[in-house]
Amino acid sequence: MNLYDIIFYLFAIITIVSATFVVFTKNIVYAAYNLLLTLFGIAGLYVLLGADFIGIVQLIIYVGGILILILFGVMLTNKITDVPIKSGVLQVIPASIGVGMLAGILILIVTNISWRNMELTVPESTIGSLGMLLMNEYILIFELLGMLLLIALIGAANIARK
Amino acid sequence: MNESTLISLSLFALFAPLAGFIITLLTGKRLKTAYLIENFIISLVLLASIIALFVKLAYYVDKDIVSEITWIDLGIVPIMGKLSIELGILLDNVSLIMMFVVSLISALVHYYSIEYMRGDKRYNRYFAYLGIFTFSMMGIVLTHNILMMYIFWELVGLSSYLLIGFWYEKKSASDAGKKAFIVNRIGDLGMFAGILMIFVTYHTFTFDKIFAAIGEGILPFNSEFWLTATGILLFCGAIGKSAQFPLHVWLPDAMEGPTPVSALIHAATMVAAGVYMVTRIFVMLTGDAMLFIATIGALSAFIPATIALTQTDIKKVLAYSTVSQLGYMVMALGVGAYAFGFFHLVTHAFFKAGLFLGSGSVIHSMHHEQDIMKMGGLKKKMPITYWTFLFYSLAISGIPLTSGFLSKDGILASAMSFGSLTGYHIFAVVGFLVALLTAFYMFRLLILTFHGEPKDHHKFDHAHESPALMTVPLIVLAILSIFAFYTLNPLDAQQGWVLNKWITTPTSVVPESARYPFMVNHETHGSAEAHGQIIHSVEYTESLHHSHYPAMFLSLFVALLGIFIAYMMYEKKKMDADKIAGSMKPLYNFSLNKWYFDELYGVIAIGASLRLTEILKWFDNTIIDGIVNGSGWITKVTSAISGWFDNWVIDGAVNAVAYISGFFGIALKKTQTGKVQTYVALAVFGVMVFYFAMRLL
Amino acid sequence: MSSIGLNHFLIISSILFSLGVFGVITRKNAVMVLMGIELILNAANINFVAFSAYGGFPVKGQIIALFVIVLAAAEAAIALAIVLNIYKNFNNVNVDEIDNLRE
Numbered sequence: 001m002n003l004y005d006i007i008f009y010l011f012a013i014i015t016i017v018s019a020t021f022v023v024f025t026k027n028i029v030y031a032a033y034n035l036l037l038t039l040f041g042i043a044g045l046y047v048l049l050g051a052d053f054i055g056i057v058q059l060i061i062y063v064g065g066i067l068i069l070i071l072f073g074v075m076l077t078n079k080i081t082d083v084p085i086k087s088g089v090l091q092v093i094p095a096s097i098g099v100g101m102l103a104g105i106l107i108l109i110v111t112n113i114s115w116r117n118m119e120l121t122v123p124e125s126t127i128g129s130l131g132m133l134l135m136n137e138y139i140l141i142f143e144l145l146g147m148l149l150l151i152a153l154i155g156a157a158n159i160a161r162k
Numbered sequence: 163m164n165e166s167t168l169i170s171l172s173l174f175a176l177f178a179p180l181a182g183f184i185i186t187l188l189t190g191k192r193l194k195t196a197y198l199i200e201n202f203i204i205s206l207v208l209l210a211s212i213i214a215l216f217v218k219l220a221y222y223v224d225k226d227i228v229s230e231i232t233w234i235d236l237g238i239v240p241i242m243g244k245l246s247i248e249l250g251i252l253l254d255n256v257s258l259i260m261m262f263v264v265s266l267i268s269a270l271v272h273y274y275s276i277e278y279m280r281g282d283k284r285y286n287r288y289f290a291y292l293g294i295f296t297f298s299m300m301g302i303v304l305t306h307n308i309l310m311m312y313i314f315w316e317l318v319g320l321s322s323y324l325l326i327g328f329w330y331e332k333k334s335a336s337d338a339g340k341k342a343f344i345v346n347r348i349g350d351l352g353m354f355a356g357i358l359m360i361f362v363t364y365h366t367f368t369f370d371k372i373f374a375a376i377g378e379g380i381l382p383f384n385s386e387f388w389l390t391a392t393g394i395l396l397f398c399g400a401i402g403k404s405a406q407f408p409l410h411v412w413l414p415d416a417m418e419g420p421t422p423v424s425a426l427i428h429a430a431t432m433v434a435a436g437v438y439m440v441t442r443i444f445v446m447l448t449g450d451a452m453l454f455i456a457t458i459g460a461l462s463a464f465i466p467a468t469i470a471l472t473q474t475d476i477k478k479v480l481a482y483s484t485v486s487q488l489g490y491m492v493m494a495l496g497v498g499a500y501a502f503g504f505f506h507l508v509t510h511a512f513f514k515a516g517l518f519l520g521s522g523s524v525i526h527s528m529h530h531e532q533d534i535m536k537m538g539g540l541k542k543k544m545p546i547t548y549w550t551f552l553f554y555s556l557a558i559s560g561i562p563l564t565s566g567f568l569s570k571d572g573i574l575a576s577a578m579s580f581g582s583l584t585g586y587h588i589f590a591v592v593g594f595l596v597a598l599l600t601a602f603y604m605f606r607l608l609i610l611t612f613h614g615e616p617k618d619h620h621k622f623d624h625a626h627e628s629p630a631l632m633t634v635p636l637i638v639l640a641i642l643s644i645f646a647f648y649t650l651n652p653l654d655a656q657q658g659w660v661l662n663k664w665i666t667t668p669t670s671v672v673p674e675s676a677r678y679p680f681m682v683n684h685e686t687h688g689s690a691e692a693h694g695q696i697i698h699s700v701e702y703t704e705s706l707h708h709s710h711y712p713a714m715f716l717s718l719f720v721a722l723l724g725i726f727i728a729y730m731m732y733e734k735k736k737m738d739a740d741k742i743a744g745s746m747k748p749l750y751n752f753s754l755n756k757w758y759f760d761e762l763y764g765v766i767a768i769g770a771s772l773r774l775t776e777i778l779k780w781f782d783n784t785i786i787d788g789i790v791n792g793s794g795w796i797t798k799v800t801s802a803i804s805g806w807f808d809n810w811v812i813d814g815a816v817n818a819v820a821y822i823s824g825f826f827g828i829a830l831k832k833t834q835t836g837k838v839q840t841y842v843a844l845a846v847f848g849v850m851v852f853y854f855a856m857r858l859l
Numbered sequence: 860m861s862s863i864g865l866n867h868f869l870i871i872s873s874i875l876f877s878l879g880v881f882g883v884i885t886r887k888n889a890v891m892v893l894m895g896i897e898l899i900l901n902a903a904n905i906n907f908v909a910f911s912a913y914g915g916f917p918v919k920g921q922i923i924a925l926f927v928i929v930l931a932a933a934e935a936a937i938a939l940a941i942v943l944n945i946y947k948n949f950n951n952v953n954v955d956e957i958d959n960l961r962e
Contacts, residue, residue: 023882103877110869152933155939
């Protein structure tokens with residue numbers, strides 16, 4: 001157990017526990033705040049994997065953007081006067097069994113396959129090389145994503161306005 | 163000025179009209195003045211092509227400039243070998259002269275149309291169409307490979323269709339558009355087959371590579387016959403586009419379009435594309451193919467000329483005259499007079515565009531009256547139109563001091579020497595006959611329109627000279643029809659710079675055994691070689707020289723004779739036109755009804771389909787019905803057997819199936835809840851089932 | 860030497876994925892379903908980054924992760940617009956009551 005391990009387990013526990021709260025709590029606002037914690041934990045994991053830029057982007061876009069959007073969704077679609085904003089649940093028992101099995105299977109697969117055994121490679125700083133790749137090899141996808149965002153923006157505005 | 167500047171100028175002249183088309187089309191609905199953008203762009207194009215032409219002729223007169231990019235590189239393909247398709251432009255004298263002609267006439271027609279089309283409800287769209295037409299015509303002119311030429315070929319077909327049917331509310335206009343498109347398609351089919359033949363044999367579309375391969379002795383299917391066939395198939399495209407016999411029927415109907423369009427597309431440029439294409443493939447034509455081309459050209463020169471004698475619609479006369487003159491050019495190419503054929507294309511483009519624009523000016527001032535029998539006396543009212551029209555008529559009739567004389571005389575001399583060398587005198591005879599007819603019908607048109615007494619006083623009183631935007635193009639084109647632009651000697655074009663330096667006949671690459679005998683050069687002629695004209699033998703050069711003066715005097719004589727007859731008949735009324743028509747009633751009707759070509763095609767197409775339906779009917783009555791009746795009997799017998807089988811075995815099975823599916827339906831109904839989440843859950847469940855299935859297997 | 864390997868990250872992402880699926884299946888509220896989807900996307904993202912970090916090509920996987928984040932943003936915007944629309948039409952956002960797909 002060295003420092004890396006301790007930090008890893010810290011973030012892993014934050015992620016898993018808060019994600020569990022997200023899906024099990026009945027109060028939507030609680031769920032949203034737990035999602036914040038989950039995303040934060042995942043950002044930590046990214047940093048541990050050497051993806052510093054992705055970690056930062058995760059915080060900025062997810063926490064700063066998507067989560068805020070979701071909170072707005074909650075506020076706009078529930079009668080605020082009912083103080084506990086609750087979400088009902090459906091078929092919890094069969095779903096728990098099914099998803100439990102799914103998780104079991106996934107973990108089984110992951111642990112039983114012998115992955116190509118490579119060491120963790122941590123580049124110095126990824127921002128520069130990411131920028132180069134985005135502007136050279138992936139320029140088409142990059143432009144397409146820009147277009148997609150624009151379309152999504154117009155589409156969302158149009159749908160919500162009706 | 164270096165070569166890359168020249169290439170950039172040409173590329174600008176090619177793509178700027180496309181930009182004009184897009185901009186004008188997109189902004190045309192909102193922006194009332196969008197047409198000015200198109201006019202501005204075409205002015206720039208004209209400027210660019212003038213500069214390009216001057217640079218080419220001044221610095222690179224003997225050099226062909228090619229610029230190409232690889233469009234598709236297929237690498238090594240099985241059977242075909244290494245394969246790539248290039249796009250590119252070829253700048254030689256012919257293409258740059260043609261580019262100048264196209265952009266000049268296009269620009270003049272643009273300016274002219276500003277006035278002529280004023281008040282039309284699709285004003286801006288009209289200019290947009292002119293833009294795409296100019297773009298595609300430039301493409302045909304500049305391309306260095308036959309694939310691109312075919313693409314642009316179809317594009318001019320499209321723009322011609324759009325412009326003929328521009329007033330599509332009129333049924334005759336939309337019908338004419340369709341007719342032009344479909345008739346052209348028949349010719350293009352042949353051209354497409356020819357292109358396929360070339361690609362299969364030479365694995366390339368580029369002209370230079372094809373010619374080089376033919377020069378090395380590679381022939382389609384290793385036979386000269388198939389080389390002839392390829393040439394004729396490619397020429398089929400020209401038959402359609404240049405309205406040659408027997409596909410000439412679309413051009414007169416195309417006069418339903420606006421008159422400036424007729425001047426641009428159906429007189430000067432697009433219909434000349436066919437002739438231009440023949441000049442491009444000239445070096446790969448065998449003697450047989452050229453004889454075929456000459457025959458088609460002679461037929462299309464003669465037949466429409468006789469039709470034009472009796473037509474009364476001013477534009478129809480000019481349309482038939484166009485077909486006839488195009489036939490002249492094709493015939494010239496067919497008899498081996500490459501330079502004269504192309505020269506006539508250029509001169510004809512100017513004066514025929516002028517004639518159409520002049521007729522447009524008349525039609526405009528007469529409030530869209532096109533019948534020459536209702537005109538007359540317009541000379542005083544419209545002096546500029548009259549004098550330019552007169553000059554064009556002199557040019558097309560072949561009177562000295564005009565450009566038309568130079569080119570026409572050259573063609574006739576070539577036809578004569580061709581006759582004396584090969585024995586086919588018929589081409590020269592047809593040439594002189596057509597020259598006579600041309601002079602006659604042009605002056606008949608001129609006299610009936612501008613001289614004499616006005617027949618429709620109401621319209622005559624309102625007639626007026628057209629505004630400057632319409633008369634200036636007329637004057638410009640008339641100036642360009644003066645001999646001095648082409649040669650200093652008004653009687654012989656051979657000594658001028660156009661034919662001496664600019665347009666030189668290329669060397670044929672066809673095997674010598676397949677050429678005309680006189681196109682094989684046995685002994686090198688010193689002075690001819692210096693000019694690069696080594697394709698003709700010495701006999702041909704001498705024969706052409708000998709036939710020059712006889713041809714000149716004879717053509718001058720027939721032209722003057724034609725004018726004289728027309729003058730006597732319509733101006734002095736010494737001969738009664740109606741009486742002559744009455745005395746030759748069958749011939750007159752034959753000509754008036756355009757040799758019954760439309761009816762003939764109607765009968766062939768409709769008669770053939772009627773015949774086919776009769777055959778099909780017989781087939782139906784005897785064979786199909788017999789089979790049906792026989793099978794009816796068999797069915798009766800088998801149905802008795804199967805009826806028993808049905809009642810017991812099938813019904814039992816069906817009921818069982820129904821019961822089983824009903825059972826499952828009831829069971830599975832519960833899964834179709836319409837809730838998205840159920841479906842997600844089932845999908846997850848499905849993934850797990852897959853996993854276990856994979857594990858067990 | 861650290862004992863953490865590729866498998867650790869993969870296990871975390873598996874658990875996150877399963878939790879996401881659970882959220883999507885069991886929650887009534889459409890917004891909660893969206894949160895589940897975000898969890899699933901993040902699980903996939905962890906996989907991308909982890910595989911690229913341990914596979915010897917560290918930056919390319921991150922690019923894909925970046926694209927996924929962008930897509931998630933677009934998806935969230937559209938989905939919330941749809942949810943708002945549903946709310947206007949049905950006056951609630953409970954996905955189990957919106958079963959027009961059955962008809």
